[in-house]
Amino acid sequence: MTLSIKSADQLKELPNESELNFGTLFSDHMFNMDYNPEKGWHNPRIEPYHAFSMDPSTMVLHYGQSIFEGLKAFKTPSGGVNLFRPRENFKRFNRSARKLCIPELDEGFALEGLVELLKLEKRWVPGVPGTSLYIRPTIIATDPFLGVRASYTYRFFIILSPVGAYYKEGFNPVKIWVTDKHVRAVRGGMGEVKTAGNYAASLYAGEEAHHNGYTQVLWLDGVELKYIEEVGSMNIFFVIDNELVTPSLSGSILSGITRDTVIRLAKKWDLPVTERRIAIDELVDHYEAGRLQEAFGSGTAAVISPVGEIKYKDKNMAVGDGSVGPLAKRFFDAITDIQYGRAEDPENWVLPLETA
């Protein structure tokens, strides 16, 4: 398959890098590719960033058959551009595709398409500390049809957005709200899949959390409302009695790439790390006994996000002393140093654009 490239006639003005927030600005070009049963995935092309025109009956608008990924490109001290574990994103993209009855992509080709897009959009990778170019590969169902079935046709696109911190708190601790009324996903459902519906399902409880002064919701399992799952925009870690603990992948939790990176680093550093079921009541007991030392989230958008307060029913648990915990800081520094090319990368997690 040959990739065609059509450049924009006029380029946008670059934003002020010190004022970047998350997901509001988009670069000059995008990648597009289509699927139909006759041709399979075909017509890969880089084009000027543009709006889609869609029939109002387009299936994705009605039944939510869509999947996405999130990864980032980082500017290195020498002006190069690094991707972080991008193959893992495309592997997960295909796992999501299978669950949503979307035809799988050639992962290598999808990555090549992204690399070509990034080569064209290099000037959009910001260099101010804490900024990066967020990459959003997405597939949507495009049949104009109102019956409920898997679509026969699809659009795969990649858009790029220069970003700063995901939370307005930046690297300062966020406050999270444990909901005991709403659930995000159940076992056997879509919880582990990066699909639009999971995020739509999180909005109502998210509004409730915001209304009460909390940044995000910490979800409990959808069956018993007992076991801690994830935050929705990130996975969650606790430091309990000097042990790093995170909920095991139950099928309703997203298999985060940053989560995996934290676990691998912890093992390398000989820190005790356990993936297991953690009941919210157990967490409260640890808190009350003074054993809950730290809590932090991990995610591509959030990186490492310290948690300063957890609210569950009438319990307001202040974690640590309200500042960034030492382990959250250690993971944040180690991961970002590798991503930005400031540290050795013994695991070959980084894919420099120049060598891709």
Ligand code: COI
């Ligand atoms: C990410 O971390 O990339 C995510 O996809 C989470 C969120 C922005 C939806």
